Amino acid sequence: MAGRVFFSVSMSLDGFIAPGSLGDLMGRQWMELQRWVFPQRFFRENLKLGAGGEEGRDNDILRETFARTGASVMGRRMFDGGERMWPEEAPFHTPVFVVTHHRRDPWERPGGTTFHFVDEGIEAALDRARAAAGDRDVRIAGGGATILAYLNAGLVDEFSIALSPVLLGAGVRLFEGVDAGRVALELVRTEPSPRVTHLTYTVRRR
């Protein structure tokens, strides 16, 4: 059985998933967007921040999202930012396909993450990710513009949003520029946790 194509992001109640510039990333409100993630056991393990951490539904969701992912796709800007910020053992542990205009040899990191650079467009990158993922799913990792390109092209099967109780007022809006006339949603699941609301939708074409 072929895997599904999904994305999974934390979004503020006013629709933002990232600050407009990297300089804002450590601002107080931006920490609140991801605050539900930092104390989780899986997050700490995966970034080798030490033992311990919370276990519960939030942690299970992080672990399940990781486990279902056989390959990831990301945009060039997310890769450029991450290349500076990820630890040497990048936290994907699968093949990652970077949509770019610049050819580059694959970049293998310790721990099983290999970045492949695809300069033939978003469909080609997804085809390669599907082949690499086998029967597991393909995650469109980000950033916002890349997620939206896949969503508008009808290439996303479902997505999850961790809706954080914070208003940010500015930044990258997840759905800015969505083709609202084509993209229809169905609410699959709402899972409350004390810190955040986990929402899952499937996508179909109108």
Added chain:
Amino acid sequence: MAGRVFFSVSMSLDGFIAPGSLGDLMGRQWMELQRWVFPQRFFRENLKLGAGGEEGRDNDILRETFARTGASVMGRRMFDGGERMWPEEAPFHTPVFVVTHHRRDPWERPGGTTFHFVDEGIEAALDRARAAAGDRDVRIAGGGATILAYLNAGLVDEFSIALSPVLLGAGVRLFEGVDAGRVALELVRTEPSPRVTHLTYTVRRR
């Protein structure tokens, strides 16, 4: 005990609560925003659309929101639109205070709704609504600009959003222009229903 000040709206997943123009109001996507409301028994009763309708958590939430409301506040544009669209027996059945620049005598409708026109600003309108509501709550009914003015002024205690599984792409954004540096939220409750996700937050100042 004094009542609380709240608002309660249906919002699309991309943050819109109303179309940009009345002409769009009957469009397919806009119907989806409120689709969870139309089949409910309370909605049908209150607008005298006939007997029957669904009963369940969605219906209870509509009924509870109505029952807690001792008075409403609305902006002039919402009143102007509603004046043309509400039935003669307007659906509030309480005093409604309209924030306006134009003085006008109170307008009493059959069924207990009386519109009072307040030209001394949003705080004066709220003071009058609080006095009228007694120990019940004051609802900031809308539209978006009026809700935001009260939210940014620190005058809202809590709010509820029925998050609809639809992307609209354009219209009036609930939180456009929010003072994100001042308005902090706490997630009080998430209630899933098959059609929509009911979210409740309290508001505090940073």
